[in-house]
Amino acid sequence: MKDLRIRAAGPEDLDTVLAFWKTAAEGTSISDDRDGVERLVARDPEALILAEQGGELVGTVIAGFDGWRCHLYRLAVHPGRRRRGIGSTLLAAAEERFVRLGGRRGDAMVLQRNETAHHAWRAAGYTPEEHWRRWVKPLAN
Template sequence: MNIREFRFPDDYAPTLKLWQSIETGVKVGRSDTFEEIQKKVQRDPDLFLLAEHDGQIVGTIIGGYDGRRGMIYHLAVDQSLRKQGIGDMLLSEVEKRLQARGCVKCYLLVFADNERAIHFYENRGWVDMKEDKVFGKEFP
């Protein structure tokens, strides 16, 4: 098992396949097309990480840093390899890299009914910002 940076374009298809296999917690959407992932990798190549096991992609995490806040997306681990510390390794590594970039505060979104992920993040120092409401806007 090793953690490495996402390599575009070769990793795109197996990564998308992994995301599509995730039962809940990762919504594959318009930011996950080939072109959008290429944009993301060009911007933050050191923050898009994969877990690899026997040559297979078994885990992912995407970090982002805009110079003020960090964001984390698409933390996912293959269902057959959970509870072995892979999620923790991915999260720790991206947190470390965000801090190295100068990031002092980071956000992530969790589906409100994703109890397992909520518990996972809370056990790792993440706090539910109940006083805040998340707003979003889609651009064409």
């Protein structure tokens, strides 16, 4: 992609990322606040990967690795920039990171209702595992 820059987010990017997710990401998470994203970047400075074009944030993905599993969250591309390879480029960067860290398989959190995302993930080689169900318990208000 012409002039697409992929890099890890720094503390100075967090407000921009949070605003970007309100436009580009589907759904919300309990961690979608300044404290949550600050903790992520402080704990794993390479986990939040950004795509920039012309100095503008156009995409994100969180590539978290806990030493056991590789988790993908918040793959989001600006609605006006979709279907141009930005998401694929972000996923490739995330997968390269996982391989470098010794990861063996990536998994993604994808909303059931987000059919557009289902197509994108399938095109990237990911498949749903219907025999799994996510179980959650909020630990904070």
